[in-house]
Structure formats: C-alpha cells, structure tokens
Amino acid sequence: MARIFRPKVVTANALVEGDVIYLTEDDSWSRDLAQAEVLTDEAHAQLRLLEAAARSDEAVGVYLADVTLSPTGPQPTHFRETFRDTGPSNYPHGKQADL
Amino acid sequence: MYRYTDFDAGFVAERNRQFRQQVERRLDGSLTEEEFKPLRLMNGLYLQLHAYMLRVAIPYGTLNGRQMRALADIADRWDKGYGHFTTRQNIQFNWPKLSNVPDMLDALADVQMHAIQTSGNTIRNVTADHFAGAAADEIADPRPVAELIRQWSTDHPEFQFLPRKFKIAVTGSPNDRAVTRAHDIGLRMVRRGADHGFEVIVGGGLGRTPLIGKVIREFLPEADLLPYLEAIVSVWNLLGRRDNKYKSRIKITVHEHGLDDIRARVEARFAELRATFSGIDQALFTEIKTTFASPTFQAKDTTPFDQAYATDPVFWAWADSNLAPHRAPGYAIAQISLKAHGATPGDASSDQMRVMADIAECFGHDELRISHEQNVVLPHVHKSDLPRVHALLRQHGLATANIGQISDIIACPGMDYCALATARSIPIAQQIATRFDDLKLEHDIGELKIKISGCINACGHHHVGHIGILGLDRAGVENYQITLGGDHTESAAIGDRTGPGFSADEIIPAIERLVAAYLEIRSDPEERFLDTYRRVGMAPFKAALYQADGRAHAA
Ligand code: HEM
Ligand code: SF4
Numbered sequence: 080m081a082r083i084f085r086p087k088v089v090t091a092n093a094l095v096e097g098d099v100i101y102l103t104e105d106d107s108w109s110r111d112l113a114q115a116e117v118l119t120d121e122a123h124a125q126l127r128l129l130e131a132a133a134r135s136d137e138a139v140g141v142y143l144a145d146v147t148l149s150p151t152g153p154q155p156t157h158f159r160e161t162f163r164d165t166g167p168s169n170y171p172h173g174k175q176a177d178l
Numbered sequence: 179m180y181r182y183t184d185f186d187a188g189f190v191a192e193r194n195r196q197f198r199q200q201v202e203r204r205l206d207g208s209l210t211e212e213e214f215k216p217l218r219l220m221n222g223l224y225l226q227l228h229a230y231m232l233r234v235a236i237p238y239g240t241l242n243g244r245q246m247r248a249l250a251d252i253a254d255r256w257d258k259g260y261g262h263f264t265t266r267q268n269i270q271f272n273w274p275k276l277s278n279v280p281d282m283l284d285a286l287a288d289v290q291m292h293a294i295q296t297s298g299n300t301i302r303n304v305t306a307d308h309f310a311g312a313a314a315d316e317i318a319d320p321r322p323v324a325e326l327i328r329q330w331s332t333d334h335p336e337f338q339f340l341p342r343k344f345k346i347a348v349t350g351s352p353n354d355r356a357v358t359r360a361h362d363i364g365l366r367m368v369r370r371g372a373d374h375g376f377e378v379i380v381g382g383g384l385g386r387t388p389l390i391g392k393v394i395r396e397f398l399p400e401a402d403l404l405p406y407l408e409a410i411v412s413v414w415n416l417l418g419r420r421d422n423k424y425k426s427r428i429k430i431t432v433h434e435h436g437l438d439d440i441r442a443r444v445e446a447r448f449a450e451l452r453a454t455f456s457g458i459d460q461a462l463f464t465e466i467k468t469t470f471a472s473p474t475f476q477a478k479d480t481t482p483f484d485q486a487y488a489t490d491p492v493f494w495a496w497a498d499s500n501l502a503p504h505r506a507p508g509y510a511i512a513q514i515s516l517k518a519h520g521a522t523p524g525d526a527s528s529d530q531m532r533v534m535a536d537i538a539e540c541f542g543h544d545e546l547r548i549s550h551e552q553n554v555v556l557p558h559v560h561k562s563d564l565p566r567v568h569a570l571l572r573q574h575g576l577a578t579a580n581i582g583q584i585s586d587i588i589a590c591p592g593m594d595y596c597a598l599a600t601a602r603s604i605p606i607a608q609q610i611a612t613r614f615d616d617l618k619l620e621h622d623i624g625e626l627k628i629k630i631s632g633c634i635n636a637c638g639h640h641h642v643g644h645i646g647i648l649g650l651d652r653a654g655v656e657n658y659q660i661t662l663g664g665d666h667t668e669s670a671a672i673g674d675r676t677g678p679g680f681s682a683d684e685i686i687p688a689i690e691r692l693v694a695a696y697l698e699i700r701s702d703p704e705e706r707f708l709d710t711y712r713r714v715g716m717a718p719f720k721a722a723l724y725q726a727d728g729r730a731h732a733a
Contacts, residue, residue, distance in 0.1 A: 092225055092229075094204075094205070094276065095205065095275055095276050095277055096229070096275055096276075097225055097226075097228070097229040097230040097274075097275065097276065098228060098229055099227075099228060135207075135210050135211050136205075136206075136207040139211050139225060140211075140225065156654070157654050158593070158654065158655075158656065159227075159593060159599075159651075162227060162593055162594065163227055163228065166228055167228065167594035167595055167604075168594055168602060168604065168605050169522045169594055169604045169605065169608065170258075170522075172228070172258055172273070173228045173229075174228075
C-alpha cells in the first residue's frame with residue numbers, strides 16, 4: 080500500500096536573524112506558521128522544497144516539516160516543531176514574545 | 179594573567195577582518211551556505227533552533243573584570259541581556275543576528291577574547307582546573323601549560339582538518355576538577371622527585387560511546403610536552419576514521435587499535451618530532467609562566483569572617499557549601515552559584531556579570547573563573563572580605579548556597595536551543611532544583627551531582643553524573659533515561675543505565691524516589707550518594723525506581 084502523504088510546510092531559519100520562517104503560497108517567507116502554505120501533495124511538496132532551497136540568500140537549512148490541519152491553520156505534529164514555533168521554555172523569548 | 183602579545187592581537191584582528199568580509203559576502207549572496215558554514219563554525223558561530231549562537235572561548239576559564247563587563251555589554255547590545263556559561267569554559271550568546279556578529283567579535287577582541295577554535299575539527303579551547311593557581315591541593319598552576327598548548331595548537335597547519343574535534347584538559351592537582359579522563363587528552367601534573375612532568379591520559383570522551391581515558395605515558399618530562407602532544411595528534415590524524423563520524427574520535431582509534439599499538443606509534447613519532455623542537459617552546463613556556471605570576475597576597479585579620487560565620491546562619495551555610503581551601507593563609511576560593519533554584523543552569527544576566535566583575539576588581543585580585551560545572555569562581559578572596567562579598571552577591575541573586583549539591587545541576591541547552599537535541603534539559607534541571615528546595619532536603623542529602631544532556635552527544639556530561647539524565651525522543655515524546663554511579667573526578671567512571679526511561683512528567687518523581695532510597699540506605703549522613711551506590715549497587719535503586727509504578731518486570 081502506498082504510504083500516506085502527511086501535510087507539510089516548508090520551513091527554514093532566516094539568513095540574517097536566524098529565526099524560524101515558513102514559506103507562504105505567494106513565495107514570501109512568514110514568521111507565522113498560520114500563514115504557511117500547506118502542502119498536501121508529495122510531488123508539489125518536493126518542488127516547493129527545491130524552489131525554497133534555491134533561495135539560499137534568504138533562508139538556511141530548508142526542510143519539510145509535518146503539520147496537521149486545524150481551523151486556525153496548520154499545527155506542528157512533533158514537539159521540536161512546536162518549540163520552533165514558540166521559543167524556548169525557560170524565557171519568554173522567540174516567537175512567543177511577539178504574540 | 180596572560181596578556182595578548184602584539185602577535186596575538188594582530189592575529190585576532192586579522193581573523194576578524196577576514197570574517198567580517200566573509201559575512202558581507204554571505205549577505206550579498208556571493209557565498210552559499212555550504213561555502214559559508216565552515217567559515218562561520220571556525221569563528222564559533224552556530225545556527226540553532228531559534229537563532230544563531232556565538233560561542234566565545236574563555237581560555238582555561240580565566241577572565242578579569244573588564245572582560246566580564248565586556249561580555250555583559252555584548253549581551254545587552256547584541257543579545258537578550260544574558261549569557262550561558264558552558265561545561266567547556268565557554269560562554270554562549272543565544273540570539274545574535276548574523277549581521278552583528280563581526281561587531282561582537284571586534285568588541286571581544288578589544289578585551290583580548292575571541293571565538294576561534296570553539297567549533298570545527300580542530301584542537302578546541304583547552305580547559306583547566308577552575309581553581310588553578312589558588313587551590314591548596316595544587317602542585318602547580320596548570321594555566322601556563324594550557325596557554326602553551328593554545329599557542330601551539332591555534333591555526334597549527336597540520337591540525338586544521340583533523341578527523342574530528344579534539345579536546346585537551348589540564349589539571350595541576352591530584353584532585354581532578356578538570357574531568358581529564360573524559361577528554362581526548364588529559365594531562366595531570368606529577369612530580370618525580372625534583373622533576374616536573376605529566377601523566378598523559380588519552381582516549382577519554384563522552385558522547386555516543388563514552389570511554390574513560392587510559393594512561394598512555396605515566397611520566398612525561400615537562401620539556402617534552404609539545405612534541406609528545408604533537409605525536410599523539412599526528413598519529414590520530416592519520417589513523418582516525420574519517421569514513422564514519424561516529425568512529426572518528428581518538429577514543430575509538432585507541433579502542434580499535436589497542437593502547438599498546440597506539441603507544442608504540444606515538445613513541446616512534448615522538449622520537450622523530452622531539453629533535454625538531456628546538457627549545458623555542460621551552461623559552462615561550464618560561465615567558466608565559468611569568469604572565470601567570472601569583473597575586474600579592476595580604477596578611478589581614480580574619481575576625482570579620484569568624485564573626486559572620488558564628489552569627490549569621492545564611493552566611494555560614496553559604497561558606498560551608500561555596501568556599502574551598504586556598505593555598506594562601508587567610509584566603510579562600512569562593513564559588514558563585516549560577517544555579518539559583520528554578521533558574522537556568524549556567525545563565526547570568528548582564529547585571530549579574532557586572533556585579534561579579536565589580537566584586538572581582540574590589541575583592542578578588544581582578545580574577546574570575548568559569549567552572550566546567552557552569553558556575554563562576556572568585557579564586558582569591560581574603561576571608562575578611564567574604565561577608566561583604568556575600569552580601570553583594572545576595573543582593574543580585576548570586577548567593578545560592580548549593581555548590582556540589584542536588585540543585586547544582588549541569589544541564590546542556592537541550593531542545594530549548596540546540597538543533598541537535600532530542601529532548602529538553604533545562605526545564606528538568608529547573609524542576610529538580612525547585613522540588614528539592616521545597617522539600618528542604620538539599621543540605622541533608624549532601625554531595626550529589628546531577629548532570630543532564632538533551633541528546634546522546636552528552637554535552638551535559640550525564641555519563642559522569644552521580645545521577646545522569648539523558649533526554650531522548652521516543653516516538654515523538656520526550657523520554658528521560660537515568661544512569662547511576664558516574665564520576666567525573668580522578669576516580670572517573672561511566673554511570674550504569676537503570677532501565678527504561680521516564681516521561682517528562684515522571685522523571686521528577688523518579689529522581690525523588692531515588693533520593694529517598696539513598697537517604698534510607700546510606701550508612702550515615704557522611705556517606706555520599708555515590709559511595710552508597712558503590713557499596714550497595716544498582717538493585718535497591720532499581721527497585722525504588724520501578725517497583726513503585728509497577729514496572730519492575732519491564733526493567
Ligand atoms: C548548542 C550547540 C551545541 C552543539 C551543536 C553541540 C554539538 C556537540 C556534538 C555533536 C558532540 C559530540 C561530539 C562527538 O562525540 O564526537 C558534543 C559533545 C560535547 N559538547 Fe557539545 N554541542 C553544543 C553545545 C554544547 C554546550 C552548551 C556545552 C557545554 C554545556 C557543550 C559541551 C560538550 C561536551 C562536554 C561534549 C562531550 C565531550 C566529548 O565527547 O567531547 N556543548 N557537542
Ligand atoms: S547534548 Fe545534545 S542537546 Fe545537549 S547541547 Fe549537546 S548536542 Fe545539544
């Protein structure tokens with residue numbers, strides 16, 4: 080049986096700030112996971128990953144991260160991605176500081 | 179303290195100038211990340227989960243007030259107002275922007291500091307006993323040796339593309355506070371009659387395959403140090419497994435070839451190399467030693483100390499746990515705990531850094547040390563000044579009386595910062611510290627070293643903790659494995675795994691059960707956790723851990 084393709088987003092760290100960014104549908108980078116383009120088709124996901132990886136003067140360490148869909152937008156499935164999307168747990172720094 | 183020569187200053191300035199241009203070329207798109215990454219790592223710049231991280235070397239853990247203040251200024255100006263002191267006597271800034279890093283490096287160079295060889299497959303920042311030059315039990319100050327090694331190894335042309343990172347630690351005391359047996363090379367000063375020399379230990383290391391270093395040479399005369407080190411590194415440089423990152427460290431080379439084979443190769447290479455060292459290294463060593471001249475100690479009345487000790491229970495508790503014997507009469511070594519209950523182990527705010535700088539300048543012969551246990555040390559304080567020092571520390575949340583105790587935990591950054599992590603370490607350390615503080619058991623428990631790593635790389639030294647905790651990712655959930663009986667001192671040992679790990683919710687109660695079992699079975703309050711473990715073995719601790727939750731069968 081073919082493996083089920085789980086929804087994904089393209090994510091990376093910004094070149095200058097180093098913070099976590101997500102690729103949006105209109106080819107910009109957003110710091111907000113809610114605005115990320117959710118990729119549900121494997122071939123399309125691979126293509127978007129290649130396109131994003133080519134933008135090496137904006138983003139570092141581009142990869143596909145699993146998400147689940149929710150009414151408020153994509154949600155991380157793994158705790159590592161949850162931390163990337165919020166910040167460290169010992170100080171209110173990182174993305175959680177901007178909320 | 180060692181002062182940069184014109185050569186050192188010029189070298190660092192040139193390196194910074196080059197890196198500034200490399201950053202510019204990265205920002206304007208002329209360098210790709212693949213091209214830039216090795217360059218940034220050579221200058222201590224990592225990319226972590228939420229931001230870049232700049233790792234700055236504090237050679238042999240020594241710095242003065244001015245340098246500490248510069249670190250505080252850097253933290254305020256380009257970071258978030260704090261720094262993280264690590265087990266490798268480095269400080270890490272967790273939030274720099276790439277475009278600011280060249281300015282940060284220039285600010286460091288202004289106070290004779292840098293980030294060179296804090297990363298990459300080179301000989302890393304050489305670490306030393308944090309009580310160097312002060313300890314009552316010391317044969318000689320190990321820092322001139324560390325500085326000699328630093329000068330020899332920095333940009334050494336043969337050693338810029340080693341099979342893997344290479345870490346050297348030096349101690350001048352028979353009581354090993356530098357974890358020499360967990361380093362690629364550990365050096366312990368020894369005396370044979372009037373002759374000065376080293377016991378040379380090779381192939382120690384933690385990480386995925388923890389191994390205790392083995393003695394490759396029982397007595398190496400002092401004058402032979404650099405040719406012998408060069409022989410070891412060059413033998414490994416050729417033999418080391420470049421095909422497999424997990425087998426590349428010298429510990430594996432020694433393990434695969436056997437100590438005798440490696441020793442024979444090293445001795446042969448040493449015989450060749452020795453002749454090529456013309457004695458310049460010894461002249462340099464003599465010169466370096468003069469820059470580590472001991473401060474001029476004063477003879478003063480210690481009554482203020484004795485009075486405070488007799489009348490102030492808070493001071494008395496702090497003195498008992500945070501002071502260590504100094505070689506000069508009337509003096510003490512004072513440890514400043516960066517482990518306030520519930521705080522992040524090893525973190526200091528910029529204000530705290532400035533206070534420590536002030537105290538060092540006013541009361542501590544302008545010297546500070548960073549210990550591998552992630553605390554700060556005032557190596558030379560006259561006892562009569564300690565009540566005032568303590569009062570100042572207390573005003574700034576720096577007077578926690580817990581050195582060597584259950585809340586004096588080493589923890590790596592873990593998943594809160596580190597891109598390699600499989601679980602968090604910091605919150606576990608915070609919760610253990612707060613829990614035992616609430617229970618008011620800490621002083622009763624006595625010496626107990628807990629060390630936590632957020633992945634198998636073991637940056638938090640968990641293998642050599644009396645209680646070691648390793649955070650793993652088990653099917654997408656944080657899981658914590660416990661080891662017992664590790665020891666980081668001269669009687670170094672790797673801890674034994676207790677059995678299956680615990681979830682983030684279960685780990686604190688599990689530690690509590692372990693400690694309760696210890697309190698029950700220790701022969702008397704003087705018997706440390708580690709001694710009890712050595713006496714009774716794993717069984718009662720395993721029972722305490724797993725029977726309570728009905729998992730005995732699973733273990
Ligand atoms: C956050 C960035 C860090 C990264 C990417 C990192 C990476 C690594 C890796 C890959 C290893 C295993 C090396 C090997 O076995 O070959 C290692 C070991 C080690 N690191 Fe880190 N580390 C980081 C932070 C730290 C910190 C904060 C400390 C101090 C608290 C530290 C101290 C050490 C020590 C003591 C070892 C183990 C000893 C050894 O086998 O050499 N590292 N690190
Ligand atoms: S032990 Fe693992 S998680 Fe902790 S700092 Fe080292 S690499 Fe990161």
